[in-house]
Amino acid sequence: xxxxxxxxxxxxxxxxxxxxxxxxxxxxxxxxxxxxxxxxxxxxxxxxxxxxxxxxxxxxxxxxxxxxxxxxxxxxxxxxxxxxxxxxxxxxxxxxxxxxxxxxxxxxxxxxxxxxxxxxxxxxxxxxxxxxxxxxxxxxxxxxxxxxxxxxxxxxxxxxxxxxxxxxxxxxxxxxxxxxxxxxxxxxxxxxxxxxxxxxxxxxxxxxxxxxxxxxxxxxxxxxxxxxxxxxxxxxxxxxxxxxxxxxxxxxxxxxxxxxxxxxxxxxxxxxxxxxxxxxxxxxxxxxxxxxxxxxxxxxxxxxxxxxxxxxxxxxxxxxxxxxxxxxxxxxxxxxxxxxxxxxxxxxxxxxxxxxxxxxxxxxxxxxxxxxxxxxxxxxxxxxxxxxxxxxxxxxxxxxxxxxxxxxxxxxxxxxxxxxxxxxxxxxxxxxxxxxxxxxxxxxxxxxxxxxxxxxxxxxxxxxxxxxxxxxxxxxxxxxxxxxxxxxxxxxxxxxxxxxxxxxxxxxxxxxxxxxxxxxxxxxxxxxxxxxxxxxxxxxxxxxxxxxxxxxxxxxxxxxxxxxxxxxxxxxxxxxxxxxxxxxxxxxxxxxxxxxxxxxxxxxxxxxxxxxxxxxxxxxxxxxxxxxxxxx
Amino acid sequence: xxxxxxxxxxxxxxxxxxxxxxxxxxxxxxxxxxxxxxxxxxxxxxxxxxxxxxxxxxxxxxxxxxxxxxxxxxxxxxxxxxxxxxxxxxxxxxxxxxxxxxxxxxxxxxxxxxxxxxxxxxxxxxxxxxxxxxxxxxxxxxxxxxxxxxxxxxxxxxxxxxxxxxxxxxxxxxxxxxxxxxxxxxxxxxxxxxxxxxxxxxxxxxxxxxxxxxxxxxxxxxxxxxxxxxxxxxxxxxxxx
Numbered sequence: 001x002x003x004x005x006x007x008x009x010x011x012x013x014x015x016x017x018x019x020x021x022x023x024x025x026x027x028x029x030x031x032x033x034x035x036x037x038x039x040x041x042x043x044x045x046x047x048x049x050x051x052x053x054x055x056x057x058x059x060x061x062x063x064x065x066x067x068x069x070x071x072x073x074x075x076x077x078x079x080x081x082x083x084x085x086x087x088x089x090x091x092x093x094x095x096x097x098x099x100x101x102x103x104x105x106x107x108x109x110x111x112x113x114x115x116x117x118x119x120x121x122x123x124x125x126x127x128x129x130x131x132x133x134x135x136x137x138x139x140x141x142x143x144x145x146x147x148x149x150x151x152x153x154x155x156x157x158x159x160x161x162x163x164x165x166x167x168x169x170x171x172x173x174x175x176x177x178x179x180x181x182x183x184x185x186x187x188x189x190x191x192x193x194x195x196x197x198x199x200x201x202x203x204x205x206x207x208x209x210x211x212x213x214x215x216x217x218x219x220x221x222x223x224x225x226x227x228x229x230x231x232x233x234x235x236x237x238x239x240x241x242x243x244x245x246x247x248x249x250x251x252x253x254x255x256x257x258x259x260x261x262x263x264x265x266x267x268x269x270x271x272x273x274x275x276x277x278x279x280x281x282x283x284x285x286x287x288x289x290x291x292x293x294x295x296x297x298x299x300x301x302x303x304x305x306x307x308x309x310x311x312x313x314x315x316x317x318x319x320x321x322x323x324x325x326x327x328x329x330x331x332x333x334x335x336x337x338x339x340x341x342x343x344x345x346x347x348x349x350x351x352x353x354x355x356x357x358x359x360x361x362x363x364x365x366x367x368x369x370x371x372x373x374x375x376x377x378x379x380x381x382x383x384x385x386x387x388x389x390x391x392x393x394x395x396x397x398x399x400x401x402x403x404x405x406x407x408x409x410x411x412x413x414x415x416x417x418x419x420x421x422x423x424x425x426x427x428x429x430x431x432x433x434x435x436x437x438x439x440x441x442x443x444x445x446x447x448x449x450x451x452x453x454x455x456x457x458x459x460x461x462x463x464x465x466x467x468x469x470x471x472x473x474x475x476x477x478x479x480x481x482x483x484x485x486x487x488x489x490x491x492x493x494x495x496x497x498x499x500x501x502x503x504x505x506x507x508x509x510x511x512x513x514x515x516x517x518x519x520x521x522x523x524x525x526x527x528x529x530x531x532x533x534x535x536x537x538x539x540x541x542x543x544x545x546x547x548x549x550x551x552x553x554x555x556x557x558x559x560x561x562x563x564x565x566x567x568x569x570x571x572x573x574x575x576x577x578x579x580x581x582x583x584x585x586x587x588x589x590x591x592x593x594x595x596x597x598x599x600x601x602x603x604x605x606x607x608x609x610x611x612x613x614x615x616x617x618x619x620x621x622x623x624x625x626x627x628x629x630x631x632x
Numbered sequence: 633x634x635x636x637x638x639x640x641x642x643x644x645x646x647x648x649x650x651x652x653x654x655x656x657x658x659x660x661x662x663x664x665x666x667x668x669x670x671x672x673x674x675x676x677x678x679x680x681x682x683x684x685x686x687x688x689x690x691x692x693x694x695x696x697x698x699x700x701x702x703x704x705x706x707x708x709x710x711x712x713x714x715x716x717x718x719x720x721x722x723x724x725x726x727x728x729x730x731x732x733x734x735x736x737x738x739x740x741x742x743x744x745x746x747x748x749x750x751x752x753x754x755x756x757x758x759x760x761x762x763x764x765x766x767x768x769x770x771x772x773x774x775x776x777x778x779x780x781x782x783x784x785x786x787x788x789x790x791x792x793x794x795x796x797x798x799x800x801x802x803x804x805x806x807x808x809x810x811x812x813x814x815x816x817x818x819x820x821x822x823x824x825x826x827x828x829x830x831x832x833x834x835x836x837x838x839x840x841x842x843x844x845x846x847x848x849x850x851x852x853x854x855x856x857x858x859x860x861x862x863x864x865x866x867x868x869x870x871x872x873x
Contacts, residue, residue: 029791031802044793045695223693227700240695293799293820293837295765331823335791335799338766343789343801348770353669353732353759365659368651377649379864382751383738393678395712396704399744406678406705406712417864426866430649438678440706446676461644530660531873532852538860538867562642581641 001051003039004119007112007138011057013065024063027342030056037119046326048219048241052140055323062309062340070139073256077270082211087158089275091181092193094245095157095215096272098252099148102208102263110261128203128210131258133234140323141214141243141251142235144191148209150201156184157193159221166192169202174229181221183213194222194239196231214252216245244323245278281320286330293334295349306340307333361525363512364434367450369525374477375459376430376452381413383435391439406438410451411507415492418453422501425543428457430469434512448512453492455505462581462593474506486514543574543599544610548618550592553626555583558590561621565594568617574599653872654753654861657849658736661755664779668772670734670757675719677738678710683718685711687828688796703740703750712740715842716754717796724829729836730761736845749858753845758821760831760838766799766820769839773803773818776841780815780848781805788812797840798822813851816843 009015016024018034025032025041030050032041041056049055057066080099086092105127109117116134117124124130128145136142162176166189176182181193191197194217203210217239226236249272256268287300304314313319320327327333338346368378384403388394391408398404407413410433421429432452439445454474458464474489492505552558562578573596580593598610621627651659662672684690685697696702696714703712719735736755744750759772770789777787786806794800797819804812821838846858853872855861860868 026788026790029793031790044791046793220693223695224698227698292763293766295767329798329823331798331820334766334820338799339791343770343791343799346767346770348774349765349767350771351759351764351768354730356666356669356671356732368655372649372651375646375649377866377869378652378655379869380652380654380862381864382749382862384750393705394707396706396708397699397742398703399742399750403750420864421866424865424867429866431864432649436677438676444676444678444706444710446678459644459646461646462642463644464646530656533871533873535853535855535871537856538865559642578642583641 001041001043002120003041003053003056004115005037005039006115006119007053008039008056008060011053011067011070012060013067014063016064021060024060027344028059028339030059045241048238048243048325049140049323051238051241052136053138055140058311058323061311062306070254071257072250072253073260073268074253077268080269080271082271083154084271084273085154085156086273086275087156088181090218091159091221092157092215092217093276094248094272094274094278095213096248096252096270098212098214098255099267099269100210100212100256100259101148101266102259103266105208105263113258113262126203126205126207127262128207128212128259131255131262132212135251135255135258136234136238139247139251139254140238141247142194142238143212143214143251143255144197144235145203145207146190146197146201146211146213147203147207148211150190151185151211153185158182158184160184162189164189167199168192168231169197169199171199172231174231176229180225181217192225192229192231193217195225195229195233195236212252212255214248214255216243216248242325246322248272278322280322281324281328283318283320283328283330283333285314285316285318289330290334290337293331294338294346296346298337303337306337309340310336312336363515363520364448366520366523366525367434367512367515370523371432371452374430376432379414379417379431379433380435381410381417381433383407383413385412387412391441393438393440393444408437408439410435410437410449410509411453411492414451414453414507415497415505418455418505419497419499422455422499426456427503428459428469430454449509450512451507451509453505453507455501455503460577460579460595462579465579468503469506470504471506474508478508486510486516537601539574539599539601541600541602541604543597544605545595545597546610546614547579547593547595548614548629548632549580550594550621551628551630552590552592553588555588555590557624557626558592561592561624561627564621565592570613570617572598572600572605572613573617647870648873650870650872652861652869653849653853653855654845656872657852658753658755658845661780661843661845661848662734662736665734665755665757665776668775669732670759671732673719673723673733673735674737675713675716675722675735677713677740678705679713679718680710683721684713684715687721687825688717689822689824689828690795694795699742701742703742714741715739716756717840717842720756720758720840721825721829724758724760724826724831729831729838730759731838732759733757747858749846749862752858754842755845756840756842758838758840760821760826760836762836764820764837764839766839769801769818769820769841772839773816773841777803777805777815780852792817792819794819796822796825815847816841818842 030041032039043050050059082097113134132143132145159181162180165173166176167173182189183191190201219240219242222239226233287303311321383406385405385407386402388405389408393406395404417431418429434450437447437449454469458467458469471489487508487510489506489508492507575597579595582591598605702714716735723733734757738751739754740751788804789801792800792802800819803816804814807813818841821840823833826833
């Protein structure tokens with residue numbers, strides 16, 4: 001919610017700087033951003049009482065002192081003769097009406113009202129609606145203005161089953177469904193209570209006689225409705241969090257005062273309908289309990305002083321102010337006291353938990369380490385799927401229809417990950433995922449599964465470069481540990497997939513509970529410490545591959561040449577490796593195949609750029625006697 | 633002259649793979665919590681509304697329970713857990729204080745935009761014993777943040793609101809650029825939650841905290857876009873060696 005800095009300090013006795021105000025707002029738990037003269041504050045949902053300048057000034061009272069009172073109309077009201085019935089007092093225990101008739105309306109708003117529009121950036125509509133919005137900002141209590149002349153029959157508040165179209169005062173048409181708290185005239189819905197008024201009874205620039213409705217609606221009666229009907233409503237936001245049940249008359253008196261500032265008033269009439277008298281929340285005085293929660297040793301007088309500064313009445317019991325519907329227990333009071341002291345000023349006290357004995361490394365950890373050592377990388381996928389299979393658990397409110405089931409296998413998401421990497425020029429892919437899988441046949445069953453997927457080259461080293469990852473590879477990897485009987489390696493056909501590659505794809509899925517303990521006993525796993533590397537953003541530019549075939553006459557220098565190649569580094573070299581090694585037994589000539597993959601973070605590399613860097617990095621090697629690249 | 637047959641062909645090692653950075657971070661947090669005395673517990677991702685909400689004092693009218701925030705499954709019989717807190721409820725029901733447990737894993741919210749994912753990871757801890765206080769919570773949170781961000785990190789507590797803790801706090805650290813970054817939520821366990829778990833709230837009190845694993849991983853590794861973690865891009869994943 002946006003507050004003008006000037007409005008806030010206007011209600012404070014001591015005028016804090018923006019910096020000090022900001023610091024104290026954070027101390028009180030009111031997260032915010034400052035944009036020049038505006039404090040944009042995000043309140044926690046329990047603090048409906050702070051959703052106004054007056055309410056926030058109350059919370060800041062402990063530090064800066066709030067102004068004594070707001071200027072209101074103090075005379076007695078004439079009684080309003082209104083034909084009204086409240087058919088649902090449990091939704092609306094208190095409601096008041098104010099009728100004002102004016103002669104002339106000034107087009108010039110007083111500075112305090114004008115700045116609500118100019119500084120905060122709200123849109124003007126007509127005087128009465130503008131005042132209603134301003135008062136909600138100032139005091140936190142929404143009011144609704146009906147054009148008095150449009151209310152010609154009995155006005156009823158009711159919670160009723162609706163199935164009709166309602167046109168809001170902002171012009172949108174919504175279809176009301178199920179039960180809604182509404183105001184009706186002759187069975188016609190004229191206002192969605194606590195959320196938005198209707199077009200048929202709204203005030204206009206011509207309105208001279210207004211009926212202002214000011215109520216306390218139960219939060220439960222309002223919650224969810226503005227989202228249901230996709231209406232952005234300041235009133236709903238406030239009623240959902242709870243307004244001050246004791247404030248309605250004061251708010252309407254303020255309303256009169258602001259109208260007086262802007263128009264000549266002909267008549268003022270008022271009537272209140274109170275179904276249930278408000279009850280004060282009382283908490284027995286127990287400072288010891290509060291110290292026990294906080295771990296402090298505060299004096300009684302200190303604690304009570306803090307509570308008084310927040311508007312609590314303190315005697316033998318603590319009386320919670322009517323606007324603090326969030327305070328019910330000593331834990332709540334402890335938080336209030338801690339807010340005024342400042343959480344950061346509460347001294348920390350050491351605790352020592354009992355040391356626990358470390359369990360052995362878990363099965364999952366062992367399995368992960370085994371796979372990582374063998375070149376597999378772990379992926380984590382979202383578990384949503386479009387496939388409805390036997391035992392699939394359906395999501396009632398999915399993000400979209402492609403994600404309306406919980407997956408029953410890791411296969412599809414692993415396949416998707418594999419194809420994604422193939423499209424990104426990866427030619428040797430080994431991925432795994434370990435995740436719980438859920439199925440519902442007669443009851444919901446949870447199983448931890450491992451999925452493995454492979455395609456492409458066996459590896460980049462010269463022994464593996466021209467071999468493929470295949471059935472045998474996967475089989476022997478797992479077979480090594482004698483678990484052949486519990487899994488089935490399947491080949492995933494490429495037909496029907498969005499792919500041009502020809503390499504075969506193999507997949508295997510294993511339930512962890514099926515893997516015998518003997519498998520894990522054979523694994524020797526040392527858990528390594530985490531290394532928080534600094535991540536390098538991935539380039540979105542294409543990579544270029546260059547292969548070089550070296551001919552080396554003297555076998556003795558081969559290892560030195562390889563070392564030199566391995567030491568080459570440059571910011572555009574993404575990867576490099578020895579993919580071919582051949583020694584002619586007769587001539588003793590050694591042929592090396594070495595691959596460089598180039599990629600820039602900032603552009604697509606041109607042929608000549610690559611050529612330049614190649615010449616630079618290979619020069620020292622080619623200067624060595626007996627080393628050449630045939631054809632270069 | 634050396635014997636040519638002695639020349640050893642170059643080694644043929646292949647690169648190892650990598651564990652997912654989110655799991656690495658999660659395991660790291662769980663490990664140091666274990667060293668502090670928090671025992672790891674597990675629970676299901678598909679939960680009842682009772683365990684995910686009611687037992688945690690999240691009332692029917694709470695916005696989090698609306699269809700736009702929570703995934704409901706199996707004809708609204710269950711939910712995808714929105715936090716790992718129900719695991720702690722299950723553990724509290726099964727044991728007696730003192731209790732010191734940590735739960736970690738996937739959680740779900742009905743969200744999908746540049747900074748929110750429908751699935752992410754949490755680590756939560758809870759400690760219940762006699763005389764556990766807010767001052768103890770301050771101590772423990774400092775321990776955790778020093779472990780994660782070094783002994784010199786500047787820490788700020790702010791009052792906040794969670795239905796299952798009272799008092800509640802959010803905790804920020806000061807970044808190198810001088811900005812406060814929200815790191816975790818914590819508080820004194822609401823006595824209502826203890827009562828729900830058959831723990832005598834006159835005798836026992838507790839503290840609880842929860843961290844978002846993605847947030848910690850992003851800060852520690854310098855990843856700016858949360859979506860990178862779930863693209864399964866090997867150029868990304870293999871950096872986390």
